[in-house]
Amino acid sequence: MKLVTAVIKPNQLDAVKEALHALGVAGLTVSEVQGYGRQKGHTEVYRGAEYTVEFLPKIRVEVVTDEADVEKVVDAIVGAARTGRIGDGKVWVTGVEAVVRVRTGERGLDAL
Amino acid sequence: MPEAPTIDGANTVWLLVSTALVLLMTPGLALFYGGLNRARGVLNMMMMSFSAIGLISVLWWFYGFSVAFGADVNGLWGDPGAYLGTGTFLAETDLWGATAEDPSGIGVPLYVFMAFQMVFAVITVALISGAISDRARFGGWLLFAFGWATLVYFPVAHWVWGGGIIGGDLHALDFAGGTAVHVNAGAAALAVALVLGRRLGWPREGMKPHNVPLVALGAGLLWFGWFGFNAGSELTVDAVAGLAFVNTQLATAAAVLGWLAVEWVKDGRPTLVGASSGAVAGLVAITPACGFVAPWAAVLLGVVAGAVCALAVGLKYRLGYDDSLDVVGVHFVGGWIGSLWLGLFATNSVNGAIGDVVGASDGLFYGGGLTQLGRQALAGLIVTAWSFAVAWLLAVAIEKTIGFRLKPEAEAGGIDIAEHAESAYDLSPAGGGGAFALAGIGTPGDAAGAGPASGERAAPASEERAAPVSGEPAAPVSGERAEPASGERAVPASGERARSVGTKVAG
Numbered sequence: 062m063k064l065v066t067a068v069i070k071p072n073q074l075d076a077v078k079e080a081l082h083a084l085g086v087a088g089l090t091v092s093e094v095q096g097y098g099r100q101k102g103h104t105e106v107y108r109g110a111e112y113t114v115e116f117l118p119k120i121r122v123e124v125v126t127d128e129a130d131v132e133k134v135v136d137a138i139v140g141a142a143r144t145g146r147i148g149d150g151k152v153w154v155t156g157v158e159a160v161v162r163v164r165t166g167e168r169g170l171d172a173l
Numbered sequence: 174m175p176e177a178p179t180i181d182g183a184n185t186v187w188l189l190v191s192t193a194l195v196l197l198m199t200p201g202l203a204l205f206y207g208g209l210n211r212a213r214g215v216l217n218m219m220m221m222s223f224s225a226i227g228l229i230s231v232l233w234w235f236y237g238f239s240v241a242f243g244a245d246v247n248g249l250w251g252d253p254g255a256y257l258g259t260g261t262f263l264a265e266t267d268l269w270g271a272t273a274e275d276p277s278g279i280g281v282p283l284y285v286f287m288a289f290q291m292v293f294a295v296i297t298v299a300l301i302s303g304a305i306s307d308r309a310r311f312g313g314w315l316l317f318a319f320g321w322a323t324l325v326y327f328p329v330a331h332w333v334w335g336g337g338i339i340g341g342d343l344h345a346l347d348f349a350g351g352t353a354v355h356v357n358a359g360a361a362a363l364a365v366a367l368v369l370g371r372r373l374g375w376p377r378e379g380m381k382p383h384n385v386p387l388v389a390l391g392a393g394l395l396w397f398g399w400f401g402f403n404a405g406s407e408l409t410v411d412a413v414a415g416l417a418f419v420n421t422q423l424a425t426a427a428a429v430l431g432w433l434a435v436e437w438v439k440d441g442r443p444t445l446v447g448a449s450s451g452a453v454a455g456l457v458a459i460t461p462a463c464g465f466v467a468p469w470a471a472v473l474l475g476v477v478a479g480a481v482c483a484l485a486v487g488l489k490y491r492l493g494y495d496d497s498l499d500v501v502g503v504h505f506v507g508g509w510i511g512s513l514w515l516g517l518f519a520t521n522s523v524n525g526a527i528g529d530v531v532g533a534s535d536g537l538f539y540g541g542g543l544t545q546l547g548r549q550a551l552a553g554l555i556v557t558a559w560s561f562a563v564a565w566l567l568a569v570a571i572e573k574t575i576g577f578r579l580k581p582e583a584e585a586g587g588i589d590i591a592e593h594a595e596s597a598y599d600l601s602p603a604g605g606g607g608a609f610a611l612a613g614i615g616t617p618g619d620a621a622g623a624g625p626a627s628g629e630r631a632a633p634a635s636e637e638r639a640a641p642v643s644g645e646p647a648a649p650v651s652g653e654r655a656e657p658a659s660g661e662r663a664v665p666a667s668g669e670r671a672r673s674v675g676t677k678v679a680g
Contacts, residue, residue, distance in 0.1 A: 105381060106436075106440040106441075106442060106444065107381050107382055107444065107446050108446060108447070108450060108483075108486045108487075108499060108502075109436070109439065109440060109483070109484075109486055109487045110376075110381075110487075110490065111440075112379040112381045113379070114379075
C-alpha cells in the first residue's frame with residue numbers, strides 16, 4: 062500500500078475530490094496547511110507598514126491506496142490540481158506498512 | 174426677579190442620550206484596538222478599555238467631577254469637596270450652570286451633567302492603552318489609569334472646561350476635547366510607550382492586525398458614539414448642536430478620503446484599516462472644532478487630518494518608539510491639527526459663544542490675526558508637557574515598584590494567557606481537557622486534589638481551554654445540549670468537548 066500526499070491550491074480541492082471520486086477512491090483526508098515553494102508569498106500593507114506573508118494557505122490531501130492504483134491516483138490529482146500557474150503544489154508517494162479499520166479491526170487492503 | 178429653577182426637558186434628554194452614546198465609544202474603542210492587535214493580546218487590549226470604564230467611572234463620582242468642575246480654586250483645580258461622592262444633588266436647584274441671576278442654568282440636573290462628563294474621562298484614559306499593547310501588566314495599567322486620571326485628566330478637564338487656566342485665563346478654544354482628550358491621551362501614550370519599551374521582536378517581526386472586520390466595527394461604533402461626544406458637548410439643544418453634528422460627519426467623511434488617497438499613492442492600495450483609521454483621525458481632529466467652524470472648514474480639516482495622520486503613523490518606525498496602535502499618530506497629531514485649526518478658522522459668526530463666553534478671537538482667516546493661533550498652540554503645549562511628564566513619572570514609578578512591563582517569557586507566550594488566563598479564539602476541535610479541574614470537580618486522574626485546591630495554577634494550556642465549558646459542567650453529562658438558561662448556547666465544538674470530558678467524569 063502507498064500513501065499519496067498532495068499539497069494543492071485551496072481552490073483546486075473540489076476538482077481533485079471529483080477526480081478521485083471518479084477513480085473510485087473510497088476516502089481521503091484533507092487538512093488546511095500553510096507553506097511555500099518557488100512561488101514565495103505576497104505582501105500586505107497596514108498603516109503604511111509592509112508585511113511579507115511567506116506562508117500561503119494550502120490544502121493537503123492524503124489518500125492511502127493499493128500499490129497497483131498509485132499511478133492512476135497520482136495522475137488524477139496532478140491533472141485536477143494543475144492551473145499552470147506558479148504555486149500549484151506537489152504530490153509525493155510513500156510506503157505504508159499497515160492499515161487497520163478502527164470499527165471492524167480489518168487489516169491491509171480490506172481496511173481501505 | 175429671577176425665575177424659579179426649571180429643568181429643561183429637551184436639553185436633559187439630549188445629554189442623557191449623548192451620555193449613552195459616548196459610553197458606547199469605549200467598547201467601540203476596545204474592538205478597534207482589539208482588531209488592530211495581534212490575536213494573542215486582543216483580550217488584554219480590550220480589558221484595558223473595559224477596566225477603564227470600571228475604574229474611572231467610580232473615581233469620577235468620588236472626586237473626579239469635583240476636581241474638574243467644582244468651583245475654581247486657583248486656576249489649576251476645582252474645589253475637591255464641591256461634589257464629593259457622598260453628596261446627592263436631587264434638589265430642584267441642583268442644575269448645571271445655575272447662578273443667583275439665572276437659577277436654571279442650562280436646565281440640566283447635575284447628575285446628568287456629571288454622567289456626561291464621566292464618560293469623557295473614561296474614554297480618555299482608555300485611549301492611552303493602544304500604545305502599550307501586549308506588554309503591560311494589568312495591575313500596572315490599573316495603577317497608571319488611577320494616577321493619570323487623578324493627576325492629569327481631572328485637572329486638565331478643569332483647565333479647559335471648568336474655568337481653569339486654559340479656557341478661563343488663556344481663552345483657548347476646545348469644543349469637545351481636542352486638547353483635554355486627544356492631545357492629552359496622545360502625550361501620555363507616547364510617554365508610557367517609551368518607558369515600557371518595544372514589544373519583543375518589534376519592528377522586525379510582523380505584528381499585523383489580526384481581525385480587520387473588528388477594526389471596522391469598532392471604528393463604526395466610535396463614529397456613532399462620537400455624535401454624542403461632539404454634538405452633546407454643546408450641552409443644549411440648539412443650532413450649534415446641529416452644526417457640531419454636521420461638522421462631525423463632514424470632517425470624518427473627508428478624512429476617510431484623505432487617508433485613502435495617501436495610501437493609494439504611497440502604498441499602492443487603499444485598505445479597510447486605512448479607511449477605519451482615517452475615520453478616527455477625522456473624528457479626533459473635528460472634536461475641538463466641531464462647534465466653532467463653518468462646514469467648509471470642517472471638510473478641509475478632515476482631508477488634512479486624514480492625510481497627515483496617514484503619514485504620521487509611519488513616524489514610529491523612523492524614530493524607533495513602539496506606539497503599537499498609533500495613539501500618537503492618530504490622537505496626538507489629529508488633536509493638535511484640530512486645535513490649531515481653530516486659530517485659523519474659528520468664527521464668532523457660527524457660534525457667538527466664542528467671543529461672548531470663552532472670550533476668544535476669530536481665527537486668522539476670519540480677520541482675527543494670529544492671536545487665537547498662539548493661544549491654541551500654547552494650550553496644546555501646556556497639556557502636552559504636563560501629560561507627558563506626569564505619565565512618564567508614573568510609568569517609571571510603577572515599573573520600579575510593582576513592575577509594569579510583562580516578563581519576557583510571559584510576553585512571548587501571549588499576554589492574554591499570562592495576565593488573564595483566557596484566550597480569544599478557540600477554533601480547534603482538539604481543545605482538550607482540564608476543564609473541570611478549575612470548576613473544582615476534578616477528574617478521575619487527579620482525585621487526590623492536585624487541582625486548584627493545591628493553590629497552584631493549572632498549566633496555561635489547560636486553563637485557556639477551561640472557560641467555555643467550566644460554567645456548565647452538569648448539562649453535558651446528561652448528553653443533552655447545554656442549558657439555554659446559561660445565557661448562551663454552547664457552540665458545537667465546545668459542546669462536543671464538554672460531552673466527552675463529562676463522560677469521563679461520570680465514569
